[in-house]
Amino acid sequence: MLKRSNPTQTPDQVEISRRGEPRADVLQSSRPAIRRGPSAPALFAIGPFGALASVWLAAAAVAAVVRAATPFSHGIWLIAYLFLVGFLAQALLGKGQASLWRRAGKTSSAARVVRAEAILWNVGVLAVPFGVLVNTRIAVVIGSCALLPALALFARSVNPSPKLHGAISIAMAYTVLLLGMAISVAIGTALAWDIPWS
Numbered sequence: 001m002l003k004r005s006n007p008t009q010t011p012d013q014v015e016i017s018r019r020g021e022p023r024a025d026v027l028q029s030s031r032p033a034i035r036r037g038p039s040a041p042a043l044f045a046i047g048p049f050g051a052l053a054s055v056w057l058a059a060a061a062v063a064a065v066v067r068a069a070t071p072f073s074h075g076i077w078l079i080a081y082l083f084l085v086g087f088l089a090q091a092l093l094g095k096g097q098a099s100l101w102r103r104a105g106k107t108s109s110a111a112r113v114v115r116a117e118a119i120l121w122n123v124g125v126l127a128v129p130f131g132v133l134v135n136t137r138i139a140v141v142i143g144s145c146a147l148l149p150a151l152a153l154f155a156r157s158v159n160p161s162p163k164l165h166g167a168i169s170i171a172m173a174y175t176v177l178l179l180g181m182a183i184s185v186a187i188g189t190a191l192a193w194d195i196p197w198s
Contacts, residue, residue, distance in 0.1 A: 048118045049094025056086025086125040096174040097157040103167040120150035144189040
């Protein structure tokens with residue numbers, strides 16, 4: 001015997017009863033569930049880093065065009081730096097962090113952390129090539145001192161996640177990226193003082 005609990009109920013939500021009593025286990029709707037996109041923190045984590053990385057990619061392209069027309073000192077280095085640190089590393093750091101946050105279900109303080117990371121990283125990306133091009137080592141050090149705290153903030157994203165599916169491999173790759181960038185920054189800062197730039 002089939003019995004509807006209310007007139008607005010759809011056929012796939014009909015309660016089934018043998019003796020007239022409504023059953024507690026109501027059949028679930030067979031309609032597919034609506035999949036939702038990433039949470040707001042994940043979107044915010046991807047957004048600014050992706051936009052700023054695109055700016056540095058465009059800057060690298062402009063530097064390549066200028067150097068092709070008029071070669072200048074440190075031109076190849078500048079193009080590589082803008083592409084690798086300004087564009088590629090920033091995009092990977094932002095995307096990796098967003099993925100880890102999404103799996104951990106993190107929602108608190110994300111906007112504030114992302115803002116600090118974006119400011120520190122891009123101040124560093126700007127200051128280091130400025131110091132190299134104008135032969136001012138202190139600017140390179142200032143840029144490095146901005147990049148390292150940014151990496152420390154990014155490193156806080158690597159934590160145990162309650163949703164382990166795919167999180168371990170992402171965390172390992174993300175850790176390798178962080179260590180590689182930190183070592184590169186340290187080596188670059190040391191070279192800024194030891195190598196003559198004439």
